[in-house]
Each structure stands twice: as C-alpha cells, then as structure tokens.
Amino acid sequence: MLVTKNAAELCALLVNEIYGQLPSRIIAALLARGRSNVRDLALYTSLNPKQVRHGLALAIQHNLVFYQTDHETAATTYEANPQASYHLVRVGKILDVIxxxxxxxxxxxxxxxxxxxxxxxxxxxxxxxLKHGRKKATLNGNQNHDHEHDLDLDLEDGEPDDPFNNDSHDVNGNGAGHSAADDMKPIQVDQVYDTMAQLIAAGVAETVSTTMFQSPQDLKASVEQECMKEFPNGVRGAKITAEFDGMVKSQIKAIGAERSITKRKLQESALYEPSNIKRRKLANGGISNGFAGDSGGSVLREEPNTVVRLNFDKCLVELRNQKLIEHAEDFVGDTTAQVFAALLASLCRKVYRCQHDQHTIMTEEEEETYFTGVRVTTEEVFDHLSPGIDLSTGIGTASEEDIDIRFAEKIRKYPPQIQGSNLHGTLDEGDEILGSDDEDYDRTGERPTGAYMNGHQNGSVAQNGTTNQTGTSRIEQIRQMRQHLLILAEAKQQFVRHCGQNEWTVDFGPLIQQLRYVELDTMIEDSFGRQGLRLTRILREKGKLDDKTLPAMALMRKPDVHVKMAEMEMAGFLEVQEVPRDNNRAANRTMFFWFFDEARTLKRVLDNAYKSMVRCLERLEVERYKKRNVLSVTDRRDVQGHEEEMLRGDVYTEYLEFLDIEKKLLSQVSRLDDLVSIFQDF
Incomplete structure (x- = not known):
C-alpha cells in the first residue's frame, strides 16, 4: 500500500473511529516519521512514555504496529502497519459476508x-x-441495548448493527431466519468451539506466533542474518549464493508451516462432508459451511491457550468473490452467477490471499497453489451448489446443427492475455480442442424434458437426497450445471477457464484487470465524455501515438482532439512525450507522442479516493460536534434502543437528521472503498 499523505491521514482517522484517539496519534506519528522508538514517539505525539507504551500495546494487540528488537543493543523500534489500519474501513462488509x-x-x-x-x-x-448473556438479559420485557463496545459498523448502511440484537431478523449462513426465539436459546459452548474451529480451518481466523509481530521485511532480514552465521567467509560466487538463498527460503517456509499447524490439524479433523449430508444439514438448519465440526471443536478444547486473530487476507478473498459474483450476474444472469458462486466457493478453500509479493510468507502448499493455480472438478462445484437452484433455467435450447461441441468443450491450459481492455482468448501453444469430457454426454439431455406435464410441475426426490423442482436426477443436474460452466467459459469476459478433463479454474488476474478498466472507463466517460473515452481506449490498445495519427484513428477533427487531450493531460489521465527532430527544439519540428500510463493513473485515482474518504470522515466529525448535545442523550443506557419513546419531538427529529447524514457519508466511504479494493487490493 502506497502510504501517501492522504492515505496516512485516512489510516489515523479509521483507527480513531474504532479504537480511540491514543492509538490514532501513535499511528499518525509512525506513518509520518517512520520507524521510531518510545522516546521518539513521546516527542512526536507530546505524550508521556507511559501513555505511549499503553497506546503501543493496544496497537500491537490489533496488529496495527510491528516491532523489531535489535539483539545487540536490545533497542526496540516500532513501525506502522498501514494495511491493517485501512482494513478497518471494511469491518461492516466483512461481518456481512461472514x-x-x-x-x-x-x-x-x-x-x-x-x-x-x-x-x-x-x-x-x-x-x-459473557457478552451474549449480557445482551440477552431482559427486564420487564425490555432488552438492554449496549452499543458501547460493538464494532459492527456497517459502512454500507451507515448505522451500527448489534449482532446480539433480539429484534433483528437476519438470515444466517444456512438460509434460515434468525429470529428472537433463536436468540433466547442458551449458548452451547461446544457449538461455539465448533464454529471457531470452522473459522480457523477455513482461514478466516489464524493462529498467532511471535514472528507475526515483525514486518515481513524485518522477518526476512532477521532470517538472512541468522543464515549468514553459517557462512563466516561471506556469500560470494554463484554456488554459495544459491546455497544461501535456498537456506533462507527453507527457513521462511518453516516459519509459514509453523503458523499453519493448527489450521492443518483442524482441516484434517473437521473433514468436509459428502454433499448429501451437507444438504440434509442445510435443510435441518444446521451447520452450513461444509465442516463436520465435532472433531474440530475437541481439538481446540484440548488447546485452550491457542492465540487467534482475524485474518484479513482471507476476508479479502471472500469480498473479492462477492464482487466477481455481482459482476458475473450483470452479464450471464442469476442462475449462471449462482453456479459461478459455487465454483468460487470451492476454489476459496485453496486460495489464501488475493495478492502475493516477494515478502509474503507462504507454506509449500500455498506456494504450489500460487505457481500452478487452483483447479476444481465438476463434482466439487456441484457439492458447493445450493440445492434450491433450478439449473434448468438460464440455458437456451438449440438444434444439434447449431452446436459445435468441439468448440464448446475446448480446453485451455493457459490463462487469457490482456490487451487494452479486452481479453484475447485465441488458442495458445499447448491448448487443446477435444470432444466433451463428460463420458455420459448426450445432446438430448440439454432439452428440458419432463419438467412440466399438463401445466403442473413434476417434483421428485433426487439421488442426492434433495427434492428437485424439475424432477431431474443428480447426473442430469450435473450435466445442466456443466452447461452453465461452459457459458461462463465462453463469455467475452471469460469468467471460467476449462483447464482440463472435467477441471475448471478462475483466472483472477485478468478478471480484476477487466474490473479496473470498467471503473476507469466509467470515470473517464463521466469526466470527459464519449470522445475522451474513445481516445483513452485507442491509446490503451495501441500504445504511444503521434498527435497527427490520432485524429484519423479516432475519427475526430484535429482541433477537437488537441483540446480533449490537453484537458485529460491536465487531469492526469494521459501523458505526452516530446521528441525533437533537431537541436532547435522548435514546436513545428517536434513530434508529440500521447500515451496512457496505467500505473500512474491508478496511483492518482487512489490518492483522490483517499482524499475523498478523509473529507467524508472529517465531515462526520463536524456533524457529530454540531449534534453533540443530542448524541450525549442518545448514548445513555436507558435511551439506547428506545430513542423514539424517550426523546422529545424536536430532539428526536435532530437525531434522525444526524442518522441520515451519517448514513450518506459512510455509504460514500463504502463506495470509495470498493474502488480502492478493485484498483489495489483484489
């Protein structure tokens, strides 16, 4: 994450919004001054050393600060973690997807x-x-609403949401309504342990080790320093350098394996269930994420001192899947998008983070997944598919002469190439065009026969133990699901790639790049019109072009092109390079080459997004200061949850006005965060 002035100010405001002013001042000082010790922080923040240590302890507790101790001088320095600070803006989205x-x-x-x-x-x-019991405590039928320590700030809705509120009717993960009667059931400790085991096995929560308190750069440097002790004569020559690099890499892999011991143990014990058991539990309102859970809870119960924390990397994977599903729904329809969601859910078990860099700590399994890609079979996708989906919808019918099975079933071993804003899906070397990889493939099965008879729907119990609305068997459902997968593979956006015999994968890089181009094109069209968008697309596809060639390609008059290009250059979306033909550098003897610098444009757009988010949060603080008298009354324990009955008419009207302003500001922050996610984090 590029920590510009606006990004640093935004991180400090987010920490202040969630955890208070003390850690916020320390984060702001570390982002502005860089790596510092306690004495320097006391000087920068005008706090005494005791307050600085208290704020650092709170920041380290929430992974907002890294620290490094020099073994020779025993001096400890601290460094801000801007990624963790910025992730706080996504608290509401993360809780919603979980x-x-x-x-x-x-x-x-x-x-x-x-x-x-x-x-x-x-x-x-x-x-x-304790918290659940306190939230459920009732007196004379009135619930005690306590929002003092609730962090569920849903930035999409703009209002805090109490996850323990009896009055809410949320829909939980198994599709059943979450009502007040469910909340009155006593908490079962075994169920809490099982749920925690599922979160760790899925990667949403991770176990904490001492190496996580160091930044990845410091960790790699310390490993290299330890490995240097094995080479007293220094690292010289290709052979010694290769041996040193191999030792460092093996040490880093060992650290990654140590971090994932509990996760692998829970994955082995909390096995994924067969589809029929999982679907029966879904129908009965049980656990819905595919884990058995019993053994996983017992493993955690035997190791109660295991330290855990939230894994934001895995949460970003879940948010990315949600964004891709929404993107697919706009192009291929609801039913095919739900099949795409099932494919992403099966892939998500093996995808641990959205982005990797040279400092990322990976295990051997993660490294193999990163370099070779993730593939899933048709059966695995079907096991993650919701039983309520009617797969016979969303598929058109065609005659046998209009269907080219060889083209529909082509297998691509390599991901598509990105050129401009389009994906080029021509067959690369090594790609194959084969017949259907379904041994039981039959064209007649593509036609919806027997779904309706005499105007009445024919329902029957399928082989997987679920009642299918169209009365089709499991084999027929898998065949219909394959048609949806082929639609996703044949789409212009290439949501899915048919990568092997009965194997499917998703190329996240090209898909996210497409989303970036869509957002950029929308911004450019809103600011400079269709002509500006046309010029940008031409330059993005062709590269650098002379100002004399561009008008003919854009089918525009030369003066209009010059005016529009100058306007876009001033806004930072286009760049120009001057190439003089002689030493005089006269304008009439100079060639001007226009080009689109994607990296520089993204940096500028991100910085503008950070600036807009900062202004929204600052405006929110101003509105809170204006309504401080009203908010001081609504913060009382006896008023929370009963504002309409407890407040006077004019006071309650002012409170509703503030809630409306807060909702608009936080909704704008949420939309800007969607841009940041697409341009940087996904």
Whole structure:
C-alpha cells in the first residue's frame, strides 16, 4: 500500500473511529516519521512514555504496529502497519459476508476478534458467553441495548448493527431466519468451539506466533542474518549464493508451516462432508459451511491457550468473490452467477490471499497453489451448489446443427492475455480442442424434458437426497450445471477457464484487470465524455501515438482532439512525450507522442479516493460536534434502543437528521472503498 499523505491521514482517522484517539496519534506519528522508538514517539505525539507504551500495546494487540528488537543493543523500534489500519474501513462488509456464509455465531465471534485483537481461544469463548448473556438479559420485557463496545459498523448502511440484537431478523449462513426465539436459546459452548474451529480451518481466523509481530521485511532480514552465521567467509560466487538463498527460503517456509499447524490439524479433523449430508444439514438448519465440526471443536478444547486473530487476507478473498459474483450476474444472469458462486466457493478453500509479493510468507502448499493455480472438478462445484437452484433455467435450447461441441468443450491450459481492455482468448501453444469430457454426454439431455406435464410441475426426490423442482436426477443436474460452466467459459469476459478433463479454474488476474478498466472507463466517460473515452481506449490498445495519427484513428477533427487531450493531460489521465527532430527544439519540428500510463493513473485515482474518504470522515466529525448535545442523550443506557419513546419531538427529529447524514457519508466511504479494493487490493 502506497502510504501517501492522504492515505496516512485516512489510516489515523479509521483507527480513531474504532479504537480511540491514543492509538490514532501513535499511528499518525509512525506513518509520518517512520520507524521510531518510545522516546521518539513521546516527542512526536507530546505524550508521556507511559501513555505511549499503553497506546503501543493496544496497537500491537490489533496488529496495527510491528516491532523489531535489535539483539545487540536490545533497542526496540516500532513501525506502522498501514494495511491493517485501512482494513478497518471494511469491518461492516466483512461481518456481512461472514454472516451470510458461516452463520450468525461466526459473525459474532469475528466481531469479538475485531474488538479484542489477538486473544486466547478460551478467553474468547468466555468473553463471547459473557457478552451474549449480557445482551440477552431482559427486564420487564425490555432488552438492554449496549452499543458501547460493538464494532459492527456497517459502512454500507451507515448505522451500527448489534449482532446480539433480539429484534433483528437476519438470515444466517444456512438460509434460515434468525429470529428472537433463536436468540433466547442458551449458548452451547461446544457449538461455539465448533464454529471457531470452522473459522480457523477455513482461514478466516489464524493462529498467532511471535514472528507475526515483525514486518515481513524485518522477518526476512532477521532470517538472512541468522543464515549468514553459517557462512563466516561471506556469500560470494554463484554456488554459495544459491546455497544461501535456498537456506533462507527453507527457513521462511518453516516459519509459514509453523503458523499453519493448527489450521492443518483442524482441516484434517473437521473433514468436509459428502454433499448429501451437507444438504440434509442445510435443510435441518444446521451447520452450513461444509465442516463436520465435532472433531474440530475437541481439538481446540484440548488447546485452550491457542492465540487467534482475524485474518484479513482471507476476508479479502471472500469480498473479492462477492464482487466477481455481482459482476458475473450483470452479464450471464442469476442462475449462471449462482453456479459461478459455487465454483468460487470451492476454489476459496485453496486460495489464501488475493495478492502475493516477494515478502509474503507462504507454506509449500500455498506456494504450489500460487505457481500452478487452483483447479476444481465438476463434482466439487456441484457439492458447493445450493440445492434450491433450478439449473434448468438460464440455458437456451438449440438444434444439434447449431452446436459445435468441439468448440464448446475446448480446453485451455493457459490463462487469457490482456490487451487494452479486452481479453484475447485465441488458442495458445499447448491448448487443446477435444470432444466433451463428460463420458455420459448426450445432446438430448440439454432439452428440458419432463419438467412440466399438463401445466403442473413434476417434483421428485433426487439421488442426492434433495427434492428437485424439475424432477431431474443428480447426473442430469450435473450435466445442466456443466452447461452453465461452459457459458461462463465462453463469455467475452471469460469468467471460467476449462483447464482440463472435467477441471475448471478462475483466472483472477485478468478478471480484476477487466474490473479496473470498467471503473476507469466509467470515470473517464463521466469526466470527459464519449470522445475522451474513445481516445483513452485507442491509446490503451495501441500504445504511444503521434498527435497527427490520432485524429484519423479516432475519427475526430484535429482541433477537437488537441483540446480533449490537453484537458485529460491536465487531469492526469494521459501523458505526452516530446521528441525533437533537431537541436532547435522548435514546436513545428517536434513530434508529440500521447500515451496512457496505467500505473500512474491508478496511483492518482487512489490518492483522490483517499482524499475523498478523509473529507467524508472529517465531515462526520463536524456533524457529530454540531449534534453533540443530542448524541450525549442518545448514548445513555436507558435511551439506547428506545430513542423514539424517550426523546422529545424536536430532539428526536435532530437525531434522525444526524442518522441520515451519517448514513450518506459512510455509504460514500463504502463506495470509495470498493474502488480502492478493485484498483489495489483484489
């Protein structure tokens, strides 16, 4: 993350919004001054050393600060973690996606992790029971609403959401309504342990080790320093250098394996269930994320001192999947998008983070997945598909003469290439065009026969134990699902790649690049019109062009092109390079080459987004100061949840006006965060 002035100010405001002013001042000082010790921070922040240490402890608890101790001088320096600070803006989105995929209890546990930071499992379970019990305490039928420590700030809706609110009717991960009657059930500790085991096995929560308190750069430097002791004569020559690099790489892999011991143990014990058992549990309102759970909870119960925290990298993967599903739904329809969602859910089990760099700590499994890609079979996709989807819809019918099976079933071993804003899907060397990889493939099965008879729907129990609305068998459902997968593979956006016999994958890089181009094109068209968008697309596809060639390609008059190009250059979307033909550098003897610098444009757009988010949050603070008298009354315990009954008419009207302003500002921050996610994090 490029920490510009606006980005640093935004991180400080987000920390202040969630955790208070003390850690916010320390984060702001570290981002402005760089790596510092306690004495320097006391000087920069005008705080005494005791306050600085207290703020650093809170920041380290929530992974907002890294620290490094020099073994020779025993001096400790601290460095800000801007990524973790910025992730706080996505708290509401993360809790929403966890609630829909893993259930309400998982959402509550993640909310507790956001508030507590890294914490022992036993302490987390104890706190969860205490908070849940306090939230459920009722007196004369009135619930005590306490939002003092609730971190579920849904930036999409603009209002805090109490995950323990009896009055809410959320939909949990298994599709059942979450009502007040469900909340009155006592908490089962075994169920909480099982849910926590599922979150760790899925990667949403991760175990904490001492190496995580160092920045990846410092960790690699310390490993290199330890390995240098094995080479007293220094590292010289190709052979010694290769041996040194191999030793460093093996040490880093060992660190990554140590971090994932508990995760692998839970993945082995909390096995994924067969599709029929999973679907039966879905129908009965049980656990919905595909884990058995019983053995996983017992493993955690035997190791109560395990320290866990929220893994934002995995949460970003979930948010990216949600964005891609929305993108696919706009082009291929709802049913095919749900099949795409099932494919992403099966891939998500093997995808641990959205982006990798040279300092990323990876295990051997993650490294193999990163370099070779992730593939899933048709059966795995079908196991993650919701039983309520009617796969017979969303597929058109065609005659046998109009279907080219060889083209529809082509297998591409390599991802598509990005040129300009389009994906070029021509066959590369090594790609194959084969017949259908489905051994039972039959063209007659593509026609929806037997779905309706005499105007009445024919329902029957399928082989997987679920009642299918169209009365089709499991084999027929898989065949219909394959048609949706082929639609996704044949789409211009190439959402899915048919990469092998009965194997599918998703090329996230080209898809996200397409989303970036879509957002950039929208911004350019809104600011400079269709002509500006046309010029930008030409330059993005062709590269550098002379100002004399560009008008003919754009079918525009030369004066109009010059005016529009100058306007876009002033805004930072286009660049120009001057190449003089002689030493005089006269304008009439100079060639002007226009080009589109994507990296520079993205940096500028991101910095503008950070600036806009800062202004929104600052405006929110101003509005809170204006309404401080009203908000001081609504913060009272006896008023929370009963504002309409407890407040006077004029006071309640002012309170509603503030809530409306807060909702608009936080919604704008959420939309800007969507841009930042696409341009940088996904």
């Amino acid at each position: 609630n829909r995929k893993y259930g309400t209890m998982a959402k509550n546990l993640v909310n507790d992790l956001l508030m507590l930071g890294h914490v022992e499992v036993a302490e987390l379970i104890r706190y969860h029971k």
